[in-house]
Amino acid sequence: MKKNILMTSLLCLAVTMTSIAQKLPKFGADMGMKSAMGKEVRVPYTDLASYYGYVKAGATPDEERDGKKFYYLYLWVPVAAPELGIRMISPIPSGMEAGEGDFTGADYEANKADDKNYFDTWITLEKAAGVSSVDGIAVSASAEWNTFGKNDDSSELPEQPSGSKYNSQMRITSDVSDPLKALTMGLYRIGFTTYKKGEVQGSFLAQVGAPLKLPGSAISATIEGLLEQVKK
Numbered sequence: 001m002k003k004n005i006l007m008t009s010l011l012c013l014a015v016t017m018t019s020i021a022q023k024l025p026k027f028g029a030d031m032g033m034k035s036a037m038g039k040e041v042r043v044p045y046t047d048l049a050s051y052y053g054y055v056k057a058g059a060t061p062d063e064e065r066d067g068k069k070f071y072y073l074y075l076w077v078p079v080a081a082p083e084l085g086i087r088m089i090s091p092i093p094s095g096m097e098a099g100e101g102d103f104t105g106a107d108y109e110a111n112k113a114d115d116k117n118y119f120d121t122w123i124t125l126e127k128a129a130g131v132s133s134v135d136g137i138a139v140s141a142s143a144e145w146n147t148f149g150k151n152d153d154s155s156e157l158p159e160q161p162s163g164s165k166y167n168s169q170m171r172i173t174s175d176v177s178d179p180l181k182a183l184t185m186g187l188y189r190i191g192f193t194t195y196k197k198g199e200v201q202g203s204f205l206a207q208v209g210a211p212l213k214l215p216g217s218a219i220s221a222t223i224e225g226l227l228e229q230v231k232k
């Protein structure tokens, strides 16, 4: 009997700990994915860049699209990639914070203590036409943007505090036969908003994965910030 009580207590403890430390699953690639015993087995991305950000209540969006407040994260991809994975989790999972080599937004540090605000993420990936060098980033304001994909909800990611799996994740495979679908070196942007029309508010973690090393890749909420990162 005693043993059973001990086992039950341990089990309860394990369940409690799981709910506190909401661990993010490894970001696995589509490339080289295998099916084993009915399960998808993915190799984690070789390169994984993280951006820790925070959107303040009422922050001015970069753009309004279909009545939704859109914010951008600019991404410099220094070499052609066979695949890119993009995901966004809100709020930032407990126990995770920016470390060496991670990118951070201007309001991240000051709002680290806010563990209440989050939003139902919705993401898109776009590429600037004709920007294929670092020098081109500075004159990208007038660039045309081509959309590669979008995602609202992913069942692969942990649920939000509401209990719903409303975080976003997508994997995009490069199609080298089509210039509008090839993941060539260049300037990209992750557009994000919230699924329902309304406020985008709270902390978020954005990650970009690739099946090869992307030396000198960078993520920033502004073009100026991106240029600074890339020239480092």
Ligand SMILES: [Ca+2]
Pocket (backbone or CB within 6 Å): 120, 121, 122, 151, 152, 153, 166, 167, 168, 195
């Ligand atoms: Ca969502």
